[in-house]
Amino acid sequence: MRHLMHRHLGKAVAGAAVALTGTAAMVAITLPSDAGATGGTDPRSRPAAAAPGRDQGPPPPGVVEKAPAEGQRGRGRDPLTxxxxxxxxxxxxxxxxxxxxxxxxxxxxxxxxxxxxxxxxxxxxxxxxxxxxxxxxxxxxxxxxxxxxxxxxxxxxxxxxxxxxGVQPPPSRAEAVEAARLLIAAPLGSGLRQDYRDATGRDLTGPDPLSVTGFVYRGRAEGDAPGALGDCGEHRCIRLFTKVKNGRWIDTRRFVIDLSARTVARLG
The missing domain is CATH 3.10.450.40 (Nuclear Transport Factor 2; Chain: A,)
Incomplete structure (x- = not known):
């Protein structure tokens, strides 16, 4: 059985349908088919009429300036080269x-x-x-x-x-990818693997087909942390936002990947 609920995923998306399948949830995000299109009933969206006597052909292509050459050393508060x-x-x-x-x-x-x-x-x-x-x-x-x-x-x-x-800064992309690799290979990753197969018709054997972003989980500093999750905070533990590349979101936020111990656990 599928249960639908609405979440705000950003200012550009009014809502998203979250379909729970297995132990993970796939999120299908769609924008209106006419988003950004000209026309419609609003007069402001109509193209302006061309001035009389002027050629109404396409405008000339824009000119892209070359980026200035970057030196070996910046100056003052310039960004690092x-x-x-x-x-x-x-x-x-x-x-x-x-x-x-x-x-x-x-x-x-x-x-x-x-x-x-x-x-x-x-x-x-x-x-x-x-x-x-x-x-x-x-x-x-x-x-x-x-x-x-x-x-x-x-x-x-x-x-x-x-x-x-005990200090846990935001994870790097490489850490998020490694966390996804551990989740996919773990028994608790069965829901993620099934949801990916439902979405694409293919087996998920590694993190390459996914877009993943990690955020730190600090264990008891965030509330109840049962079992091995109590080590998080001292250990490097992260949770993931997971999306099929060019496709659906899969909700994996309940899973905690302990990168120090290389184990996977589930919250709740």
């Missing part, structure tokens, strides 16, 4: 130290999360050419720790390192 991003990550994590940590798949080296332009100190805000710094963050699955390093791109030195436990 691609070269600065690479340098910051290499300086923050030299190859000789990568074996001491592990990423989300267990390979040597911590999981890269973000690399952002760091704030200036009060004494540097008035300088014509202040130093460029990057704040680089990682998650180490070997020690379940959140690492942040401040890298001075002007001097090519790591100025500070901070290690915290």
């Amino acid at each position: 691609d070269d600065e991003l690479r340098r910051a990550q290499d300086l923050a994590l030299p190859p000789t130290r990568r074996g001491a940590a592990a990423d989300v798949t267990g390979r040597p080296g911590p999981e890269r999360l973000t690399t952002d332009l760091a704030e200036l100190t009060p004494a540097e805000t008035g300088l014509a050419d202040p130093p460029r710094r990057a704040l680089v963050s990682f998650y180490d699955y070997k020690s379940d720790s959140y690492l942040t390093k401040t890298v001075n791109l002007t001097t090519s030195k790591v100025e500070s390192t901070d290690t915290q436990h």
Whole structure:
């Protein structure tokens, strides 16, 4: 039996039908067939008449300007350039130290999360050419720790390192994909696999056909966390928004994937 309910999924979508099948729910999202089309009964939607005596043919194609060349080093508060991003990550994590940590798949080296332009100190805000710094963050699955390093791109030195436990920043795309891989392979993933087959007629054997976005689950900090879910918060645990690429949403939010322990549990 299918039960229908309505949810708001964004300003562009007035509502979505959620059909519960198995242990997951597929959401079919459709927009009005005439959305964005010209015409209709509103006079404002009608194309303006051409001026008398003018050619009414199609307008000339637009001109796209080339993006300016990106230098190796930005200035002031410019966003980090691609070269600065690479340098910051290499300086923050030299190859000789990568074996001491592990990423989300267990390979040597911590999981890269973000690399952002760091704030200036009060004494540097008035300088014509202040130093460029990057704040680089990682998650180490070997020690379940959140690492942040401040890298001075002007001097090519790591100025500070901070290690915290029990801090869970938003997951990276790679972590969300790995969580989907674990869910698909788990016995609790049977509902997801069935819903995908119902939607596409194909078997789901890996995360590639899905669009997934992860959000952190902090265990007892969010309420009752029975059994192994009590480790979440110290462990890296996430839940997923899941969608068939170019297709339906499948509701997998009740499942918690513990990326540290590589296990799957269900809320409620």
